[in-house]
Amino acid sequence: MDTSLIDQLNDKPSRKKLLYPVSRELSAYLKHQGREVKLPVSHKELLNFTWSVPIKDSEGNYTHWEKAIYDKREWDFLKEGLVKIYAILKTEGDMTFADQLDVARIDFCNFGNSLPFRIRIINKFNANFDHYYMKITDASRIYGLEMEHILSPNRITFYTDGGTLVEEHIPGLPGDVFVDNYLDLPETNKTRFAKEFVKFNERCFVRLLGDMRSYNFVIVSTPDIEGYQYRIRAIDFDQQSYEGRKSLYMPQFFKENNRFVQTVLTHLNKESIEQYKAEERSAMAFRVAAGRFRLMELLNIMSRDEIAPPEKQKQLAEQLNQHFHTAAFNRCNSMGQILKLHLKYMLRENLKLIQEKTRSLKKPVFGPVKRS
Structure with missing residues (x-):
């Protein structure tokens, strides 16, 4: 987890997000x-x-x-x-x-x-x-809900009818309540929680889900054989592939999450952080492989849809080009195309390993990635 910008970062999500119609x-x-x-x-x-x-x-x-x-x-x-x-x-x-x-x-x-x-x-x-x-109803949110259903370890129920969106309640303690009242309790296993925050951070970045400040996700604690296990679940999907700044897709960079980040730095070393990030990418790759037809149908529709202002789309493409040392994102004409290419770059090695093991995927899920 890159923490060099934690204290000086001033980026904030958009104050008022635009609502986009369902195509x-x-x-x-x-x-x-x-x-x-x-x-x-x-x-x-x-x-x-x-x-x-x-x-x-x-x-x-x-x-x-x-x-x-x-x-x-x-x-x-x-x-x-x-x-x-x-x-x-x-x-x-x-x-x-x-x-x-x-x-x-x-x-x-x-x-x-x-x-x-x-x-x-x-x-x-x-x-x-x-x-x-x-x-x-908002197209960005609906794409976010579907991505959550397909790519996360959670399933989610929602329905639409014209301009109305109905969502089930996602149970759990809001992150800001957890950090104030539960994080420092003796029974809280901070190492296990730190592991989950690293995985949640990676999951949000891979799928480009933005604005995961502490009050936009919940923590679910499950008693285990010894102590508790934790899962962090997003509850706000408005900013699915909406923001232009790459950092806004990483929960680690929000000041509201600083205590979570400090917990990670205190209880995990660099090697463990990289291990847990790799584990999450591998799990997401398996979900991509299992739901590839549904995911590709959704991504193809999203690629032809408008769900963010053009200036945000351009900014994100530039920052991802810099992140991956490529110029490939310049060819993207929508946020859907950016997400599709981003998934390729983030999960291609894991998908390649799955393909080699199963031999059931005759072609790469997202097609070949052209290196620049």
């Missing part, structure tokens, strides 16, 4: 993959709340969320539809258990680019609750 090709892909469904409630209809009440956390601090209040007629309509959407997310639309479910609360966040609503669904018999989110 016909991407819409057709979503239908083919079962991601496009008819939803009984739209994001636009959720905006019809009468007023809102700020929500505080357990310590009495204000959050970015507000409880949305609706008139009774609107509330009755929304409740029925939102329970159906939960059934679509969890049971493919099977309404057998709908009678025991209710909507406990609808929260709104005007801080996010996609104007997200957080829906709390509660079981009326045992008071257990779950959440999901409804947002404005």
Whole structure:
């Protein structure tokens, strides 16, 4: 992990990200993959709340969320539809258990680019609750969600319907909460956590997922035979292949993640860091090989789509040229083409080893990489 720029780096993600429409090709892909469904409630209809009440956390601090209040007629309509959407997310639309479910609360966040609503669904018999989110559709975010599903160790459920995007809740402790309240606890295995942060950092860079500041990912702790294992999961996919600065695709360079970086430097040596980066690239290469047809279909559509301003695209191509000591990225005409070529450069050696072992990939997944 390169840490030479940690303290002096001033780069920041874009304050307000542009939203990009879903193209016909991407819409057709979503239908083919079962991601496009008819939803009984739209994001636009959720905006019809009468007023809102700020929500505080357990310590009495204000959050970015507000409880949305609706008139009774609107509330009755929304409740029925939102329970159906939960059934679509969890049971493919099977309404057998709908009678025991209710909507406990609808929260709104005007801080996010996609104007997200957080829906709390509660079981009326045992008071257990779950959440999901409804947002404005954005092509960048949809590409990010699909890349997460294909290239990460996690699977994720989401659906679209016109201008509405529905996502399942990703459980875990927000990174900023973890660093403040859990990182220094005696039971936290900092070496294992440092290993996971290195892998997460590598995974974000390989797939060009930007803006992974501590509050945009969660930490999942799993009890193991001895101690805990950790996994870091992204929860914000708005800046998939959107930024122009290479450093914004590396969580290590955000000041919000400095304590995580210091944990890595304290508990891992250079050789271990390189080992864990290699392990993550190898795991991603296996996922590429397993899902190569779906991935290539998505990348080909993304290559013809516009999901970032031209100046950001040009800047990223220049910085990746410098990173890989090549001029190949000059030939890229879209962020999709940049990501496709970047995956080639990052994973080609691992994919070559997989090909040699299995002999099932008759041709390289991404085609040959021309060296400049």
